[in-house]
Amino acid sequence: MEKRLHVLVLPEFLPYKEKGWGGFTWNYIKSITPFCDVTVFHSRLNGAEKGVHEEQIDKHIRLIRYFPYKEKPIGFKKKVAYYKWLKDAFKLSKKIEGVDVIHAHGAFLNGSLAKKLAVAWDVPYVLTEHTGPFSKVVNNPLKKFAVKRIMSNANAVLAVSEHLKREILANKIQLKRLEVTYNPVDTELFQLKKDQLYKNIVFAGRMDENKGALRAVKAFELFYKDHPDWTLTLCGGGREMQLIQKYILTHQMDKVVILKGMLSEEEVAAEFQQADIFISPTAYESFGLAIAEAMSCGLPVITTNQTAPPEYIDASSGILLNTNDVSEMAKALSLMAENIHQYNQQKIRRQIVTQFSVSNFGERLLTIYKSL
Secondary structure (H helix, E strand, O other): OOOOEEEEEEOOOOOOOOOOOOOHHHHHHHHHOOOEEEEEEEEOOEOOOOEEEEEEEEOOEEEEEEEOEOOOOOOHHHHHHHHHHHHHHHHHHOOOOOOOEEEEEOOOHHHHHHHHHHHHHOOOEEEEEOOOOHHHOOOOHHHHHHHHHHHHHOOEEEEOOHHHHHHHHHOOOOOOOEEEOOOOEOOOOOOOOOOOOOOEEEEEOOOOOOOOHHHHHHHHHHHHOOOOOOEEEEEOOOOOHHHHHHHHHHOOOOOOEEEEEOOOHHHHHHHHOOOOEEEEOOOOOOOOHHHHHHHHOOOOEEEEOOOOHHHOOOOOOEEEEOOOOHHHHHHHHHHHHHOHHHOOHHHHHHHHHHHHEHHHHHHHHHHHHHHO
16 A cells, blocks of 8 residues: 655645634645545734644544744844744654655745755755735745846745746746646535526625725626616625624615625535625636635626636636726626626636646645655
8 A cells, every 4th residue: 555645745835723724725625635634834024812722623634733922023123033944844844754845835825834844854846835915925026036146946836826936937046846736625515506596796805906895896886777676695804804894884775785704614514505696706816716716616706807717617617808997897786787697607616626626636735645
């Protein structure tokens, strides 16, 4: 019987027993547990529980969390704290035994830790980059220098879209290997919705300028004038929440625009099950996980014609447009709502299962690990 690989995963964000961003990392972890034993070392500068916490999630997943602060230091103290964090995180994680492969998420912080551990243990490390635009990762000369070294030393760099791959290559980093893997989607959780018309449009994501929740509300306001029996449901939280609340009240839409706040993945899946259209007026997506999850439920989508979404959305599964144009989005909502039965839910879901399901993704990751 072939030996199971022991993979050390270094995630950027990892909600655990709480609601929050970054739950997709669990999809990465779950995808490889049929083949690998996984130790997850989740460490950031600050967290709800200060210190080191360890537990065995199941027979294949061990979780170690380390947060040196409850509140993140500011100013010069923050820079010093990050230097100390890397030193302490290295000491703690170096005690983990028998690691065959390191898989880090995010080039700068976890990439730095992965590079040090790979040298200490003489094992390969893989780096998945999610952040886009990639200019955010290399936004100052010192950081750019460090990221280039980390990426060039990685045995493989995995980008979550062709668009992000092009952005990485544009920075002229000498890479040993660069592959596009996209992201895994939990198609078991995000199941096909019932063939029933709810007359409900859903948005899920951070409430910020990039994701465009406020633009979704403004587009729905125009759409609603001719479709007064439809509703809009917003899932998420963030900086634009107060602006959105004020806009809804000012335009007397509090009965038809429902704010759900931060939800767990299970709760988001339930909301998708009671919707007919997914709207994502995002300005930029390195992949667009919420879009793919909605499609896994069979929902047609309205989203940007820029960055990653056009790589897996066509006319049979959605409408791609300029998401800064609210009136165009309202027209797209009308067109989709009035022709909703022309979208084949099973076909939309099948595309996501084939391309991004957790099981298929895990087999691909295992192939990459074994080839290093």
